[in-house]
Structure formats: structure tokens, C-alpha cells
Amino acid sequence: MRELWKLNPYIAKYPHLLLGGMIFIFLTNLFAVYAPSLIGEGVNAMKTFDDAFLAPIRDGQTEAMLFAESPVPEFPFTLKRIQAWFGGDTEAWTTGLNGKEDALAWIQRLALWQAGLFLLAYLVKGVFLFFTRQTIIVMSRRIEYDLKGTIFDQYQRLDATFYKAQDTGDLMNRISEDVSKVRMYLGPAIMYTLNLTMLIILVVIVMVYIDWKLTLYALSPLPLMSVGIYFVSSRINRQSEDVQRQQSGLSTFVQQHIAGIRVLKSFKRERDATKRFAKEADRYKMSALDLVKTEALFMPIIVLLVGLSTILTIYIGGQRVIAGELEVGHIFQFIFYVNLLTWPFASVGWVTSLVQKAEASMKRINDFMEVTPLIQSPLANNSAPVTMEELAFDNVSYRYPETGIEALQGISFSVKRGQIVAITGRTGSGKSTIAQLAMRIIDPCQGKVALNGKSLTEWDLDALRGLTGYVPQDVFLFSDTIAGNIAFAMSGEEAELEAVKGAAEEAHVAHNIERFERGYNTVLGERGINLSGGQKQRISIARAFLRKPHLLILDDCLSAVDTETEDVILKSIRKRGNEAAVLIISHRISSIRGADHVIVLDNGRVIESGTPSELVEAGGLYARMVEQQTESA
Template sequence: MKQLAAVNKYFWKYRYRFITGIVFVVLSNYFAVLAPEITGYVVNKVQEHLPGGKPVSVKESYNGIVMFFIGWVQQMSFATLVLVCSLTILVLALLRGLFMFIMRQTLIVMSRHVEYDMKNEVYAHYQQLDAGFFKTHRTGDMMNRIAEDVSRVRMYLGPAVMYFVNLVSLIGMCMVNMFSKDLQLSLIVLSPLPVLAVTIYFVNITIHRKSERVQSLLSDLTTNAQESYSGIRVIKSFIQETAMLRFFKNNSEDYRKNAVALAKTEAIFFPSMTLLVGLSTLLTIFIGGKMAIDDPSKVGIIVEFVIYINMLTWPVTAIGSVASIIQRAAASQKRLNEFLQTEATIKSPAVTGNESDLSGDIVFNDVSFTYTNTGIKALQHFTLTIREGEKVLILGKTGSGKSTVAQLLLRFYDPESGTITIGGKDIRDLPLFYLRNNISYVPQDVFLFSDTVSRNIAFGLVNEPTQDTIHTAAKNAAIHNEIEGLQNGYSALVGERGVTLSGGQKQRISIARGLIKNPDILVFDDCLSAVDAKTENQIINNLYTLLGNKTAILITHRIFTVLNFDQVIVIEDGSIVEKGTHEELLALNGYYAELYQLQTSQETAV
């Protein structure tokens, strides 16, 4: 229960539903335990009418309502009394069923509300975590936590709580009635229950341990499936279907073995419960039978005890089920707690309301950064000043640290040392929403959502743009004509991750998504790698017109001579090795000049 203490806040939030549900549980069981007493009274009356039968006195130990009922019916004829008692038992059963229905409508519905809140809480926490978290955690595991783990905790909040309150109230009421009738017989027939408690305690320890293992393996299985679905084209192109199936089968077999082992352990509960309840019934009949032979007036009490024991069959059997649900929920909540207690390393300052448009010089002052998950030193003592309105080209080989510059500017990560300022303000002092909303970032790794082309382009806007605005952005990204050529045009669904489009089309839609925001700062991170030379020149020409006085950073491994860049930066091993204008770098006759000559000779050959 230590792990499950984290969900107690939901009991308080939905306290009215929770308390109402408990009241209805108690009421349904109250009407249930009245029936055995009326049955016992009828049996005694039947015994009186048998040959040689003697009157049986009414015990004061009967429930107050039953005593009132007996006082009302005992003056009736025998046939009428039996009929009225039978109808009363039927009415009590109907009342119990009604309250059980309302009970489920309160407690189970409450658990669904909590499930909704928990999933929103988990998803919101996912959104707050920084990029570093997602590099070290698998998608399948995160999906499993928000789906399977939350579902198991809901089972504790709804069915387990309902069953627990039901069994406690019913067992309590039955035991009160039984002890009030015959203390000695009650102690004898309930003697197997301590054995039951000990069994539950030891089996629960095993179930909890195995539940954690099963949930972990389920996360592995989900991750395996998710990666296979996402990479199906790679799998098919390399003819690895058999190998991937074998890998999935191995993971699935591990999950199956552990799940079956858990099911076998849980299966101990039910026969144990049935055995112990059956033993109580046998003790009741055996010992009660001997008591009835000695004192026939006890026949009614023996009948009551048999009914009580049978009534206790389900609650006692449910102890195992409830314990299993709680153990599974505890294992799942432990995984959720570990995740929810993970704090983002990138903290966003509070919004003050004084924020205006982000403008001014961008300054990287002696910035160093190492990726913690790989240990790769991406930038080392990196210093760069980009004046407001300047167009800067950042060049470098793969792994030189180019993309890291963009990711640090957007605060996906914070530098280990040094500062990054915009307009003299440290970006760590700027609210993340304000910072990122004023920068258009077109990443190297294009991601399109399973939605229409139009909504993918408008993704970064708070307010819904007009179709003309969307079309203009698409034209500037040189993708408008191709979108118009799709079957449903801008309303066409692009499929998961844009699977229905080519690499170049996805890149240009991503560029349109960046352009439609129309901010003061734009960052393009190698976003033209899948575009042909003609289209590339068209986009660059459009950018030349669009950028105007905006600050633009173009990160690439190619040289674009169409744009007149104010600065060209060449990065190698996380440091600036060349810096200047196009003409200045050609005069240096270094890496830039070599790359320019190679690129020019290739274009001439083509």
C-alpha cells in the first residue's frame, strides 16, 4: 500500500462518489443479512407445526427490523406467514440488487474518472520532460505505463475497493449476527479464517514480485512491436521478417512464461478459499447437527449459519482476487511513481506577462556541452555572435556539433558551461513557451502527424490560420503544386509519420510549417537534404525574399551561394575552425574553399 498511497488524492477528489458508493455497499449487504434471520424464523415455525413440535421462543438477538417484522407476522396463520416471509425475502433480494447496481454506478464510474485523470497526468508529465529523457527511455515502455499500468491501478481504485468494502461489511455483519446467536459455534466454524489470512500474506509477496517482472516484460514486448511497426519498410527491404519474428517470439515467450507463472500463483488463492469455506460449511453441518439433536430449537440457528457461510463464500473467495488486483496495482503504481517523480532538467521560469517579441543579438559565450547519454562532447568553448537580422550559414561534417547549436538555442538542453543570450537576456531566464514560440525550427528529422496536410502545416500556430495563409506557406516551401496534385489536396491524410509522402515532400511540408509562424528568428537544420537541386534553389530564392530583416540560421553540409550570408561558420569537433563571409573563406583556402570547389565541380559535371 506504500506505493498506492500516491493515488489517495483521487479518493479525496471524488470523495462524494466514493462515500456514496460505500454507503450503498453497506446497505446492499445489510438487506442481504436480514434474509437468513427471516429464513431461520420460518424454519422454527415449520418445526413447531411438525408432529411433536414445540414452540420456539423468539431470540432478542435478532436484528431490530427482523424483531419488528416477527412481531407483525407471528399472529398470522401458518400459510400466510410463510407466504409473507417468502415475499419479504424476495423484496430484500431485489433491494440488495438495486443497491448493488447503484454501488457499481458510483465506485466503478469513479474509477473511470480517475483513470481519465491519471492518463492526463502521465501525458502532461511526458510533455514537460526534456529531450534527454526521451533519448534514454523507450517508446514502448512509455506507452505501456500510460495504458497498461494506469489500467491496473484503476482496477484497484474501482473493483478492488468495491470488493474489499463489500467483503468487510458483509463478513462483519455476518459475524455480528453469528456471534449474537451462538458464540461457541461461531468460533468453531470461523476457525479456518486465520489459516486463510496467513496463506494470503505469503502468496501476496510472491504475486507482487512476479507482477513487477511481468509488467517489465510487457514493456519490452510493446517496445519490440512498436519498433517493428515503425521500421516495417526497413525490415522488408532487408528481408528480416523471419529474424524479427524470432526476436518477437523470444520476448513473447519470456512474457508468457512469467505471466503463466503469475497465473499459477494466483490460482492458489481460489481453491484455498473454496477449501476453507467448504470446511467451515462442513463444520457447521456436523457440529450444528449434533447440537440440533440435543436441542431441536437450534435448528433455525443452524440453518442461518449455513446460509451465512454460503453468503461468505464469494467475499472470502474475493479476498484472493482483491489481493491479486492490489498487488498488480502496487507494481504498476511503483513504475508510475518512478516516472512521475522524474523531474525535467530543463526548468521553465514563470511567465511574468512582460514578455515582448524576442529580438536582439544571439550570443553563444564560451559554450560547452556533452550528451550525458552517450558521453559525446558536442561543443567545446563555442563562441559566436549573430547580430539581429543577420543570415548565418553553419557548415560542418556529420557529428561536428551543428545540430547541437540549434538544440541549445531552443533549450532542448542546457550547456554545461557558458551562456546563450538573445537581446542580452539569458535564455534560461525566458519562459520556454515564449522562447520557442518566437523561433521557427525546422529539424533535420522530419516528423509529420497522422493528419491532413493542412493541419500539419498549421501545427505550430495557436489560432487556426486561413487557407490562404497555409497555401502561401506551402508555395514558399515549393510544395503547393504537389499538394494540389494529391487526391484530396490539402485535406489529404499523410498517414503515420507521413508515410504516404516522399522524403522531399515531407521536408518541404516541414519547412512550410516553420515559415507559417513568421517569427523573428528562423533555424533550418539540414532540412533540404532530400530535395533536388532545382527545388532547393527555388526554396532558397523564396527564403531570400521572405527573410528580410529576420535573423536566420541555416545549418547544412552544403554551400548555398544563392543567399548572401552575413557570416559563414565552419564547425569541426564542436569548435569553430573557420569564420567569415563567402569571399573571406574562399581566400583562406581551407575546408570551406575545398568544399566549394568540390560542390562546384559536381554541379558543372551535372
Template sequence: MGDLKSLNKYLWRYRGRLALGILFVILSNLFAVVQPKMISQALDLVLQDIQSIQMASGFESRNDIISNLASNLLTYGILVICFALLMGIFMYFTRQTIIVVSRLIEYDLRRDIYHHYSTLSQNFYRKSRIGDLMNRIMEDVSKVRMYLGPAVLYSINLASLTILVVTSMVEVSPQLSLYTLIPLPFLSISIYYVSSLIHRKSTMIQQQLSMLTSLSQEIYSGIRVVKSFVKEKQMSGYFTENCDDYKDKSMALVQVNAFFQPLMILIVGISTIAVIYFGGLQINSGAISAGTLVEFIIYVNMLTWPVTSMGWIASIIQQAAASQRRIDEFFDHQPAIPNGDIGQISFSESIEFKNVSFVYPDTGIKALDNVSFKIHKGDKIAIIGKTGSGKTTIAEMLLRTFDPTSGEIMVDGINLKKLDLAVWRELVGYVPQDNFLFSDTIENNIRFGRDQATEQEIETAAAKSMIHKEISELPKAYQTRIGERGVSLSGGQKQRASIARALIKDPEIIILDDALSAVDANTEQEISSVLDKEFNGRTLFNITHRLNPSTQYDQIIVLQRGQIAAIGQHETLYYSNKFYRYLMDHAVLESS
């Protein structure tokens, strides 16, 4: 149960409903326990009246005794039915409180997990598998809900019913109660042993299920690669191998559960036999009546389902504990990028990198090495270099998805770490390399940049990114739904849709991370011209491996192996830096 302690805050949040639920369980069981007493009294009355009827044979009082017996049986019958109805009503109220609470906590837990995921840094997602993240927020939370709902309900029901039944049994016959409860220590030992097995096997099952989910997600996301390399059979075999492993682990848990329930029934059966045997001896000695024996048998049968459900409850609790531990593993991850406390931000002067170095923590690769430069508001900056030179890392630093390993990034003289992340990122429009698009309409993908954007503003942003004409020619135009990650669009179309999404945000700073690599040189020149006009007075970072010769930049930063090889304007760099001259000559050849 130690792994489930973190759920106590949710249970405390709904303590009022839970308290009502516990009260309803107790009341329901109270009316259930009263019924055997009524039956016992009715049986003793019947036996007594039958004996009186036999003794009154031939007398006029015989009819009165029969009439009185019928009246008493009707009264007891009505009482038993009334108690049964009250028991059912309170059981209904029980489910309307405890089970509803479990659903509310399920909602809260999923919401908290999602919120926590959204606060974690990029480094966390580089290390984690998407399938595993999905499995924890879906399957593991469902396992936890089974503990919060059915397991809690039946545990309270078992505890309250056992206390009420045992109390009633002891009041009637302490000696017979002792014989009935002798098997309980064996029950406790078996529960302890089997629960540990269930916990261990449940953990392995959830881990394997995460593996299956991750594997499925990767195969379906990369289905074009799988098909192009004709690896369908190989991947199917690998998936089948993992499925078989999951099946074997699940069957091992099934075998444990299959052993547990018959064991519970056996122990309850032994208790029933003990009641009948020792109860018969006590009836023979006159210590108890036949009605009392029947009452005891009913009590034992009343405990049959709650006791046999202990195995099921133990299985649910152990599976929930294994799942909650996996959930808590992610809750224990704290954001590597803590939020700053300066919420009033107005970028008005400059952004400066001061001796910035960065080493990727998961690979140990040094992406930036002592990089220093300063740009002013309204500058248009180009950052060029070969693959792996550190261009994208500078974009990550500007967005603060990573913090420098050493050095500082200053915005208007204030360390970027001190600024509120959400407020700062609202000032930035970012077009990443991978051009991620959602499985939604083209309109909604562009509107993602600004929720309140009108249709006219969306079309204007698309026109500026040179994709409006192509969208208009589609059968449903802007209402066309694109596949997952924009799979139904070409690389150039995805890039231009991403640019439109950034433009509609109307940001103070725009970062294009190799955002025009999939378009031809003429389209790139047209987009660059639009950006030149639209972002006059605003700051533009164009991170690329090639430059449009017609675009004027205030500064061009040339990166090599994570260091600044050169910095300056076009005229100076073209004649002083061979690498820059090569890139520019290559760009001219492409555009010709």
C-alpha cells in the same frame, strides 16, 4: 500496498462519491444479512406449526393453524423478496459510484502521465523506449484501474459483509461462531504467502510486456529496413522468443492463481462442515434451533464468494502495485530543462553564445567546446560543418531542448534559462533533420504550425516551400492522408512540408537544420530566395553541410569537432578557410 500510496490523492479527489459508494455497499450487505434471519424465523415457525398441526389432528383449530402458517410464510416470503430487491438497488448504486470513480481516476492518471511525458527533456526520450512508454500509459494504467474499481469494491464488500455476518453469528451462537471461524488464520497466512508470489511475478510480466511492445514498435517502424535486408524470419524468431518468455511468465502467475482459488474454497468448505457438525450437536442438546443452523449455513455460504474472491483481489492488488511502481518510476523523473519565469519576451536585439560547451549525458560525447558568437536580430546565419561537428547541437541549444554543460546563451542580454519555454519556442520556427510528419492529412500537418491557419494560408506556405504544385496533383490534394511519419512522401517532399509548417507559424526566428539536404540545388535556390524575401528583418539560422552560392549571409560559422574553426562572411572565408572553400566549390558543381 506501499506502492499504491501515490493513488491516495486521486481517491481523496473523489472522496464524496467513494463515501456514498461505501454507504451503499454497507446498506446492500445489511439487507443481505437480514434475509437469513427471516428464513431462520420462517423455518422455526414452519417446524413449530407442523408440530402444532400434528398435535391438533382431529380438532377444528387445525385449519386455523394451517391458514396462519400460509399467511406467515407469505409475509416472510414478501419480506425476503423486498430485502433482496433493496440489496440489488443499493448494489447498483454502489457500481454507479465506486466503478465510475475508478474510470474517472483512470482518465486523470492517463492525462497526468501524458502531461508529465510532455514536460520531460529530450535526454529522457533518448534513454527510453517508445514501446515501454506506451505500455505504462496504457497497460499499466489499466491494471491500476482494476485495483481502483473492482478490487476496492469487493474489498469493501468483503470487509462490511464479514463484519455484519460475524456480528450476526456471534449474537445467535458465540460457540458455533468460534467453530466456524477457526480456519480463518490459515486463510490469512495463505493470502500473505501467495500475494508475495503474485507481486513478484506480476512485475516480471509487465516488464516483459513492455519489451514486447517496444520490440513490435521498432520492427513495424523499421519494416522497410527489415524487408530490404531479408530479416523477416530472424526478427520473427526473435519476437517469438520474447513471446514465449512472456507466455511462460504469465503461465507461472496463472498457476499461482489456480492454486489460490481452490484453497479458498477448501477453507470455506471446512467452515461449512464445522457448522453442520457442531451445529447438529447443539441442536441435539437443545442449545440452538434448526432454523439457527440453517441461518449459520446461509451465512457461511454468503461469505463463500467474498472469501474466495480474496485470491482474485490479492492478484489484482499485486498486479496494480507492480504497475503503479513502474508508473511512479517515470513520475519520479523531473524535467532536466526547468521552465523560466520571464513570460514577457520580445526578441529585439541579439542572441549570444558565451563560451558554450555541451556533453551529451548518455554518451559522454562532447558536442560543443567553448563556442562563442553573437548575432543580431534580422541576421541570416549559416552554420556549416561535417557530420558530428556540432551543428544540430547548436539548434538544440537555441530551442533549449538541452542546456549548455557550461557557458551561457543570452537573448537580449537575458540568460535563455530564465525565459518561459513555451513563450520562447513560440518565437521560433524549427525544421528538424528527421522531418517528422504525423499520420494525418497534408493540410493538417502544415496547419500544425498554426492551428487557426486558413486553407489559403496553407496553400501560400506550401507554395513558398515549393511543394504546392506536387500536392495539387495528388488525387485528394491537401486532403491526402500520409502514412505514419510521412512514409508515403519522398524525402524532399517531407522536408518541404516541414518547411511549410514552420513558415505558416510566421516566427521571429527560423532554424533550418539541414532542411534542404534532400532537394536538388535548383529547388534549394528557389526556397532560399523565398526565405530571403519572407524573412527580411527576421532571423534565420541555416544549419547545413552545403551552401547555395547565391544566398547572402550576414555571418557564416564554420564548425569542426565542436569548435568554431572560422566565422565571417563569404568573401573572407572563401579565401581564408580551405574547408569552407571546398564546400562552396562542391555546391557550385552540384548546381551546374
């Protein structure tokens, strides 16, 4: 339970709901226990009445004599109370009883009253049950909401390095499956536990008060039932997890085959796929059948043991009635109680497994919440940069922790406001790593990246990112409208449509967008699949432009556009370059020809740097690239 204790601060936010829930559970059980006593009372009253009037008649005594001599029969306690409250005259009921017909009518009237009162008690119980759920379950839903919020905040705080080491599906489970298992603890588990505890206390008090010996007999099979059901339900849990695993395996299989249907068909693998599907489905069927077999044990166990309890109650109770130690109505009452306890006892096993699952889920949530992001804002928040004058890499090295690859070694260069610096080099040479270091998505292992002379780690992280516009190498577009995707750059307030259009114009994508039927309101698929690669890149560029960033980083984002379009965009960049620092990463000479300064990377090191014309003269890798690319053009 140690992990679940961490939930206490969340519960403490809703003390009224928990307390209210406890009160309602108590009241629900009070009426649940009270209702059967009405049956007991009623039966007892009828029995005494029968003994006094009707039994002697059956034995042959004459009616007239009996009704004249016998005392007025006792009313059940509750009924008497109610009559008294409403000023009714209990005596009036019984005076003038004259003969067998009258006596039978009296019994009928009494039975109707008791039945009515019984119904009323159950109705009141139902009302309280409604409020119980309205408090405890509402509390669990509220906490679920809070917990999801906290987890989502943590998702946002964590850095790229963390995400690379994690499986997305697994991370998603924290906020979906794990939270819902914890909620099952907060809602049903707490509710049933409180309910069982209060019900047992109340029922046992009443039963012992009536007859402690009979209580022992009647309740003896119930713990057995709890244990039996615990074993059955743990087995059910294990097996249903099995079934779930098979099922998700099956859906993954189908999903893969639907997604890759074109490849599947072009390689003519349909028959093979069908065979493999049949095998997977068969495995699923087998575990589902196992589960059904175990589940089939559940009800018989309950029925058997409750039946045993009932038989013991009737047998032992009957003997005690014959011995004159118990009234017959109480046997009825006991049978009600045994049945009342059935479901709570049966649910002990279920609740236990709920708690166990919640404990495991909460441990995963706690572990996740305890991860501290590597990239954090400095604690003193007065260090927000307002402009960017210069971004300088000073002898920077970076090694990817997961793979141990030395992506960068001793990199030094700087980019000033109004300058365009291009970075080129073979694939895998470390260009994108530089972009990530410049954005402080990762921190260097050695050396320092400095903004305006001060290390990035000393600047406020939000403000720092606020200055930059980044076009990543792998474009990501949200399933939103085109306008929404471009305006994503602006936080909070909606970006003006005019500004969005302006940015699209500069990124040379406006004319494409306007040709769509719904223009800027065109909704993109999950990864913008209804756009061409070049269109996606340019929308991503427009997004960065919209921000009017002080530092613009373009990571190989012109690879999928034709040279004409490239020219237009480069002109826009050049225009922006007057007030911003620009970092262009590209393989294409046409993209970097116009830069003020070019850095050529190879294997994580700077092998050449200078103005484009200097590099051509130097006759190194850059010169060779120029040669090759002009040849092929």
C-alpha cells in the same frame, strides 16, 4: 502503503463518491445479512407449527381435539410486522384452521411469503450494489482521468535531455499500465476491502447473537482459505506475468518480422524464422500451461474449505439443536452466512496482490512526477520577449551528459534581424547542437546564449519558443492531414487554410499537394510514409514558415530536394530574411552560398568564419568544399 498515500489529494476531490460508496456498501451488506434471517425465521416458524399440530397427528392423536386445544402458532417476526403495517389481521390466518389439510396450506402460505420476502431483500441488495459500483468505481475512473492528465502535463514539461535517457515504451507505461494498476487499487481493492470489513462485522454480530459457539466452528476454516488463496494467487500472479512477458516477446518477434518482411524474404530467412518462432511459441505454451495448473487449484481450495465449514455447521449445529440450545432454522441461516463470506474471504489474497501492484506502480509514478525539468521558465513571468533583434552565442560549450561527448567548445557568433547566417561542417561537428541551444531545448554547460543581450534563461520559455520557427533535421509528421501538419505551428485557433496554402507555396510544395486526390486533406501515415523524403522536408519547412517566426532555424532540411527547388525555397527564405534572423545549417554549398555570414565547424570548434567570398579566398575547409561540390556538379 507510503506511496499510495500520495493519492489522498486525488481522493479528497471526490468525498461525496467515497462517502456515498461507503454508505451503499453498508446498506448492501445489511440486506445481504438480513435476507438469510428470513429463511431462519421461516424454518423456525414451520418447525414450531409442525411440533404443535402435525407431529402429534403423526403420533396418532386425533385432529379435532388438537386444533381445538392448541395455541395459535407464532408468525415469523418480519411477516408479523408487515401484516401489522398494512393493517392485515394475523389472527384471520390462523382462525378456523381445521384439520391436517388446513395446516399444510398454512405452511405453504408461510413458505411462499418468506420466499417472496427473501427475493425482495436480495433485490434491494442488488439495487444498492449497483449504486456501490456507481460511486466507488466511478470515483476510481475519475481519479484515473485526473492522474493521466497530471502525468501528461509532466510529459510535456520534461525536456529533451530527460527523454533521451528514457525508453519510450517504459515512459508510456506510466500513463497506461501504471495508472490502470493504481485504478485497480482505487476501485476494486478499496471496494472489496470495505465490503469485506463491513460484511464480516455484520455477519459476525448476527451469528454471535444467535450462537457464539457455532460461530467459532463455522468460521474456523475461512482464515485458512484466505491464506491458501493468498499463496495460490501470488503464484498465479508470478506466472501470469511470465506468460505476459512471453506473449509480448512473441508479439515483438512477429511484429519485427512483419515490418522487415522484405529484408527477410530477400535474404531467404523464412525457414529459420519459422524455427525461431516455434521455439518462442513453445516457451509461451509452457508458461501458459504452468499457469493453468496453478489456476486449477483455486476453485478446489474454495470448495473444500467452504464444504468443511458447511459440514461443521450442520454437525455441530445439529448437536446443539438436539441438545435444545439452538433452533433448526438457524442452521440454515448459518449455511447462508458461510457461503456469503466465501467470496470476500477468497478475494483477500487477490486484493492484497492488487494493493502490492498498485504500490509498485504508484512508486514509479511518484518518481516520475518528482523529476524536475532542467529547462524551466524563470519564475518572474514578466520577461516575455516581443521581438528578436539579435541572438548571440558567447563562448558556448556543450557536453552531452549521457555520452560525455564535447559537442561544442567555445562557440561565439551572432545573428541579427535581417541576417542569414549559415553553419556548415563535417557530420558530427556540432551543428544540430547549436540549433538546439538556440531554441533552448538544451542549456549550455559554459558560456551564454543571449537574446537581445539577455540570457535565454531569463526569458519566458513559451514566449521565446513562440518567436522561433524550427525545421529539425529528422522531419516528424503527425498522422494527420497535410493541412493539419502545416497548421500545427499555430496553437489554439485553427490556422486559415489560405495561410496554410501560402506557406506551402513558399516552401515550394503546394504544387505537389494539389496533385494529390484529396489535396490538403490527404492523411499522412504514422510518419508520413506516403510522401517522398523531399516532400516531407518541404512540408516541415512550410510548417515553420506559417508561423512567421522572428528566428528561423533550418537544420539540414534541404538535403533531399533538387537544386531547382532549393533555389525557390532559398528565395522565400531571403524574402523572409528581411524581417527575421535566419540560421541555415547545411552541408551543401548551394544552400549557404547566399548567406551573409558562414561559420565552419569542426569537432565542436569554429575553424573558419566570414562571408562566403572571404572564406573562398582564405582557402580553408570551406574553399575545399566549394571546389569538391562544383566539381561533382
